[in-house]
Amino acid sequence: MELSLFLSMLGFLWVAAITPGPNNMLLTASGANFGFWRTVPLMIGIMIGMQVMLLMVAFGVGGLILLYPALHLILKIAGSLYLLWLAWKIATAAYEKLETGDAPPKPMPFWQGGLLQLINPKAWLMALGAVASFSLAGAAYLHSVAAISLGMFMVNLVAGIIWIGFGALIGRILQSRRAWTLFNLAMGLLTAACVLLIWR
Numbered sequence: 001m002e003l004s005l006f007l008s009m010l011g012f013l014w015v016a017a018i019t020p021g022p023n024n025m026l027l028t029a030s031g032a033n034f035g036f037w038r039t040v041p042l043m044i045g046i047m048i049g050m051q052v053m054l055l056m057v058a059f060g061v062g063g064l065i066l067l068y069p070a071l072h073l074i075l076k077i078a079g080s081l082y083l084l085w086l087a088w089k090i091a092t093a094a095y096e097k098l099e100t101g102d103a104p105p106k107p108m109p110f111w112q113g114g115l116l117q118l119i120n121p122k123a124w125l126m127a128l129g130a131v132a133s134f135s136l137a138g139a140a141y142l143h144s145v146a147a148i149s150l151g152m153f154m155v156n157l158v159a160g161i162i163w164i165g166f167g168a169l170i171g172r173i174l175q176s177r178r179a180w181t182l183f184n185l186a187m188g189l190l191t192a193a194c195v196l197l198i199w200r
Helices: 003-018 022-034 036-058 061-067 069-091 110-118 121-134 138-173 177-199
Strands: none
Touching: 003 121, 003 138, 022 036, 022 069, 022 110, 022 138, 022 177, 036 110, 036 121, 036 138, 069 110, 069 177, 121 138
16 A cells, blocks of 8 residues: 555544544543543453454455445444443443542443444444545455554554543542532433434
8 A cells, every 4th residue: 555545544544533432432431430541451442343343344244234224224223222321331430539449440341342343333434434445456455454454553542542541631630529420421421422423
């Protein structure tokens, strides 16, 4: 893949990765509630899920979704229900000071971050758009898919760090139980609002 095409692809992927969406709302809420390092496994799960989904799209499953609209509808419904469940968990999360040492609640495990990608229509559209727009035909196909995979890894890593850092900073600012409750409620509502993006 030529450098100019790779940079164009990075621009496309960066816009998709850094804009608010389910992944970034979860990373922000987790960063605020559990701190930066305890949220890293969730980010890794999201990144692994994105890579699995990209490979599925590149090697045929994405074509089934385009061929059979009913699969897309099922994906939307499942994604909406999962997002609403996550929004409820965020909105009702228990108050916790980051410095406490007594068996704090556990953050969302990395496998849930990976699972979210498989039913996240925004992530599917990102992968479909990247493969459709930036893969090369013929013998160069595998090389171009590897380049897309590398680009997706890079932008998801940087965007994830930024959103976790933003959440961790908010977590340091919020000092009262009431502020935490309001923050978690707001993040839960924002996560639930991502369902509207799925159906537009």
